Amino acid sequence: MTNIAVLGTGRMGSAVVRRLSAAGHVVTAWSRNPARAAATGAKVAESPAEAVAGADVVITVLTDGAAVAEVLFGSGATLRPGTVLVQMSTIGPEATAAIVERLPGDVSFVDAPVMGSVDAVAAGTLVILASGAVEAAEPVLRHLGTIQRCDAASAVKVMQMTAALTAIGALHDTLEVAAALGIDRAAAMELLAAGPLAGALRRATSTTADFPVALAAKDLRFASGTTPVVEATLSLLAAVPDQQADICALIDRESR
Template identity: 55%
Template sequence: MTNLAVLGTGHMGAAIARRLLVAGHRVTVWNRTPSRAAALAGSGAVIAETPAKAVLDADLIITMLTDATAVEAALFGPDAAVDATRSGAILVQMSTIGPDETRALAARLPTAISFLDAPVGGSVGAVDAGKLTIFAGGRDKVIEQAGPMLRDLGTVHDCGPVGTGTALKLVVNTAMITALGALHDSLAVADAFGIDRSLALDALTAGPLNGAIRRASNTDAKFAISLAAKDLRLALSDVRTAPIAAAAVQLLDDATDQRADLASLINLENR
């Protein structure tokens, strides 16, 4: 597959488009705000005015958008991508949405279009290095067909049928976000006891919060607090009780700058 379309060129969508261009694919991109896609022209991408125009020649289409509403609008709204998608193409849905939303989107597609549920773990730095974790849900044949493109982005994990990729992504995000919440509170306790921040972090690095400290130290990540809260709410939508995750949602909601990266919850500057 060499003709690819990327619908959504925020931080992750733009990075994915650039990575696929470097891998030798022909890439057409579309974004609801055209200025956010314009810079990709310098990397060799074709800029499309509408979702429909973006997918005209595509063998494989990637959606990397904010939420299910945005995905639905790109696929089925005005100038719908689905109406212009050729028979035999594969739609790879990489946005983080709910499992039920994923299955509902797949059910609306014409039978001539294959669907792959494939949200990713990792941020912009992982895309640039080709080290994303891709949680793939769909038929084995479709995963195999999309494999060459997916492997240009990272490692593929076959999770099962459509919806399971999204579900596992939400499990992973729940762990990561609540761990950062735990790190936030652990440092608050250290501050209250007058423990030097550097000393506290060194001790915590040797324990179970090591991964949270690595994430809080990552300057390449661009995972907005508002999007993290959205993902955590999706994870909680079918859970009867999850008090730790619910508390983490409140922590996210209380953040002043909702567009800042998730790591901004943890102040490591004083280390």
């Protein structure tokens, strides 16, 4: 049993709190929205400082690098010596390096962005890209999914998100080509399920995942300016009217 503080209880953060609580850990949740933190069933802290005060492990699941930096360094929170900080937000390599630079030397840091949505958290099947002091966090992270060690987890996350999102963008375009050729949409989907875009199709037709278009675009912007395919996918994401809809909206004609 470990005392864990989870900072951020949005979609993913709330799922992390519930999963770790169910595993028997003592979890304290903090959110800018106290009602959201309370909905997890965990103990609720009034501030980040209160949340981390007695924590062995602190997990950040926040929107971006600015939010992580503000909560860790601008809120009065003090990580006690020996604390393990697990940074699970997708914030990119530069923001990650800036946070590591500001941490005291007696705090262990794990860069641990994840692949998977809320359904994977609930099932304990996330893929956790992890670098840094991974061993210190392993007893906690193994409840959330499979740990995939790598040299620079935040950079690997950008690469993996580029692959995942541009593949769904390619799926969108492929279905448009199928329609232009007069191929029935249901038939096209069935054929694509056995083709090179099968993985993208599974994700784009999921009914249990929850990854808003706006957050997908935020993640993909870390790769902005690198290739025309990335820019084209960003344009597709920007064109979705409901930016809070799941990324399946990219192939859902009714939502477009």
